[in-house]
Amino acid sequence: MTHETFGGAYVPEMLWKTLQDLIAAFENAKKDKVFQAEFADLLKNFSGRPTPLIFAERATKRLGGAKVYLKNEGANHTGAHKITHCLGQGLLAKRLGKKMIIAETGAGQHGVATATVAAKLGLECIVFMGSEDIRRQRPNVFLMERLGAKVVPVEYGSKTLKDAVNEALKFWMENLDKAHYCIGSVLGPKPYPEMNRYFQSIIGREIRSELQEREAKLPNAVIACVGGGSNAIGSFHDFIKDDVRLIGVEAGGVGKKVGQHASRKIAGRVGIFQGYKSLFLQTDDGQISPTHSISAGLDYPGLGPELADLYQEARLELTYALDKEAVAAVDFFAKSEGVISALESAHALAEVRKVAPKMPKDSIIVATISGRGDKDLFNFARAFKDKSFRDFLKDEYERY
Amino acid sequence: MKGTKTKTLEEIFHPSTTLRVKSGKPLFMAHMIAGYPTIPESVQVAKALVKGGADIIEVQIPFSDPMADGPTIAVACEEALKKGATVAKALVVIKKVATFGKPVVVMTYMNPVYRMGIPKFIEAISKAGATGLIVPDCPFDTQDGWSLLATCKAAGIALIPVVSPGVPKERLKTLAKDATGFWYCTTRQGITGATSVFASALPGFIKTMRSISELPVAVGFGVKSRKDVKDLSKVADIVIGGSVFVATLKRSKKVLIVEKTMRSLIG
Numbered sequence: 001m002t003h004e005t006f007g008g009a010y011v012p013e014m015l016w017k018t019l020q021d022l023i024a025a026f027e028n029a030k031k032d033k034v035f036q037a038e039f040a041d042l043l044k045n046f047s048g049r050p051t052p053l054i055f056a057e058r059a060t061k062r063l064g065g066a067k068v069y070l071k072n073e074g075a076n077h078t079g080a081h082k083i084t085h086c087l088g089q090g091l092l093a094k095r096l097g098k099k100m101i102i103a104e105t106g107a108g109q110h111g112v113a114t115a116t117v118a119a120k121l122g123l124e125c126i127v128f129m130g131s132e133d134i135r136r137q138r139p140n141v142f143l144m145e146r147l148g149a150k151v152v153p154v155e156y157g158s159k160t161l162k163d164a165v166n167e168a169l170k171f172w173m174e175n176l177d178k179a180h181y182c183i184g185s186v187l188g189p190k191p192y193p194e195m196n197r198y199f200q201s202i203i204g205r206e207i208r209s210e211l212q213e214r215e216a217k218l219p220n221a222v223i224a225c226v227g228g229g230s231n232a233i234g235s236f237h238d239f240i241k242d243d244v245r246l247i248g249v250e251a252g253g254v255g256k257k258v259g260q261h262a263s264r265k266i267a268g269r270v271g272i273f274q275g276y277k278s279l280f281l282q283t284d285d286g287q288i289s290p291t292h293s294i295s296a297g298l299d300y301p302g303l304g305p306e307l308a309d310l311y312q313e314a315r316l317e318l319t320y321a322l323d324k325e326a327v328a329a330v331d332f333f334a335k336s337e338g339v340i341s342a343l344e345s346a347h348a349l350a351e352v353r354k355v356a357p358k359m360p361k362d363s364i365i366v367a368t369i370s371g372r373g374d375k376d377l378f379n380f381a382r383a384f385k386d387k388s389f390r391d392f393l394k395d396e397y398e399r400y
Numbered sequence: 401m402k403g404t405k406t407k408t409l410e411e412i413f414h415p416s417t418t419l420r421v422k423s424g425k426p427l428f429m430a431h432m433i434a435g436y437p438t439i440p441e442s443v444q445v446a447k448a449l450v451k452g453g454a455d456i457i458e459v460q461i462p463f464s465d466p467m468a469d470g471p472t473i474a475v476a477c478e479e480a481l482k483k484g485a486t487v488a489k490a491l492v493v494i495k496k497v498a499t500f501g502k503p504v505v506v507m508t509y510m511n512p513v514y515r516m517g518i519p520k521f522i523e524a525i526s527k528a529g530a531t532g533l534i535v536p537d538c539p540f541d542t543q544d545g546w547s548l549l550a551t552c553k554a555a556g557i558a559l560i561p562v563v564s565p566g567v568p569k570e571r572l573k574t575l576a577k578d579a580t581g582f583w584y585c586t587t588r589q590g591i592t593g594a595t596s597v598f599a600s601a602l603p604g605f606i607k608t609m610r611s612i613s614e615l616p617v618a619v620g621f622g623v624k625s626r627k628d629v630k631d632l633s634k635v636a637d638i639v640i641g642g643s644v645f646v647a648t649l650k651r652s653k654k655v656l657i658v659e660k661t662m663r664s665l666i667g
Contacts, residue, residue, distance in 0.1 A: 286515030
């Protein structure tokens with residue numbers, strides 16, 4: 001592969017000014033003590049940061065290799081790391097004088113986080129969500145609506161995350177004056193990849209200081225799941241210049257054929273889509289390919305451009321976990337550590353189970369649990385073929 | 401159109417284009433999708449549009465995720481792809497449409513262009529007989545935008561910028577340095593189709609464009625009726641219609657009906 005410049009701002013001209021204004025507001029906020037103080041206050045007193053770094057003692061023993069630590073982003077308010085960049089963007093939206101924030105969502109975590117921030121900051125909120133994802137993640141739709149957001153189903157294309165991004169972009173272009181588009185991952189046109197990474201890189205900084213306190217050294221590897229890559233780059237960024245392995249785990253789905261997975265390692269090729277240049281799952285003709293993952297949050301064809309850069313420079317290792325490996329990893333860490341992770345995060349945990357046994361006992365792995373598993377209750381119940389849960393749903397239906 | 405001299409197609413496009421139009425009346429660019437309803441039928445659509453009075457044919461090469469298109473065109477592109485439309489097949493359509501004696505402008509999104517390779521794509525549309533290219537998600541001042549621009553210039557293909565009311569004057573000035581062919585100005589901020597609500601800022605915006613650029617101004621998005629065309633004729637050199645034809649094709653199985661739609665628009 002020739003050296004590519006990933007990222008950029010491949011968007012219609014009508015977005016140019018809006019993006020310039022956002023870049024200016026972001027650059028300004030980075031230097032502004034008032035913004036920094038507001039952001040830090042919300043992270044601490046609203047979201048509940050810092051999130052804990054859990055020593056997975058029993059899992060470490062069972063795996064018999066590296067010491068395993070879990071960075072539990074699921075302990076954040078709303079249950080995932082997404083709230084962090086939503087708070088950052090929400091504050092920027094207010095500074096830009098916007099009255100509304102819009103968002104796309106896959107699993108619904110980013111949608112819930114955006115709706116939460118909108119309610120907290122007094123902004124109107126519209127969330128676009130593929131109708132297939134609505135079907136898979138109904139509880140989150142219910143929560144978003146309770147938080148006062150309007151959830152708009154997207155009925156075309158694959159009816160998943162990428163289509164929700166398309167629809168949000170379209171709505172945004174029609175409402176540039178009043179709406180800020182709160183993109184939910186480290187992707188999209190400049191400045192979104194850098195901006196969301198800037199907000200999320202607190203994950204890596206916390207890992208560093210928490211581990212320093214406990215072990216007085218750096219981890220040997222940091223592992224995170226990768227859809228667009230917001231929790232991954234957030235976990236990795238602080239360690240890029242250190243001698244630390246950075247391992248991103250993609251959705252291996254159910255196989256390597258087109259439409260069976262969402263792994264750019266398996267089939268990603270350079271392309272330009274949804275405002276940025278990166279690796280995408282696509283056909284020979286440049287059409288965006290369908291993707292599959294048991295976890296809606298990883299079910300997306302593009303890789304965040306900064307991660308594509310790190311991968312290109314061989315600084316980032318990409319690998320994947322299958323749907324069934326993710327489900328098994330949820331079970332393993334639930335029983336050995338008392339942590340039920342989201343199916344997205346479970347991809348990172350599946351990789352921990354593969355690499356920890358091969359690493360020496362004095363080495364350290366930190367795996368980021370991007371979100372907790374509450375939202376996947378129904379998916380888990382189905383994956384574990386839990387008959388009593390089915391009966392419960394039947395009863396619940398009768399009672400309704 | 402009043403005040404400004406109406407440009408001939410010869411002035412707008414490549415010197416090899418020999419068509420001329422009567423001065424004083426704006427041109428009409430009619431949009432169609434290569435492969436919609438089917439590949440062979442889309443050629444007939446183009447023919448019917450020409451018969452109905454279109455001066456320029458805009459051929460869209462379908463892309464899976466058309467970010468600047470509203471539901472009418474987006475769903476039609478999805479259907480075209482489902483029925484097997486590819487870039488190669490679209491190029492065959494363009495080649496045939498180019499024989500109908502009207503300039504052909506190709507419209508698509510950046511990923512299919514990038515996938516094929518910018519030089520190869522430009523060579524292919526040039527060989528097929530296209531005179532212009534519109535790629536709404538590729539601004540000139542991006543890494544691949546520069547490359548696209550240079551390749552188009554070398555091949556004599558006009559790379560037509562898409563702008564909207566709200567694009568600042570400073571930005572228009574930057575774009576004007578490299579723009580060729582004409583400006584594709586949308587009637588409002590947003591996406592294709594939808595309503596015929598034109599931004600109140602449109603006339604002022606076009607005035608600004610004229611103050612910084614000699615290029616003709618084409619105006620489109622939401623053009624649905626003779627009244628829309630008449631209204632826009634007051635400010636535009638070229639009026640563009642797109643979703644209106646796709647919507648007609650959705651309603652009727654007879655593709656030749658777009659000739660009537662075309663006629664009804666220009667009266």
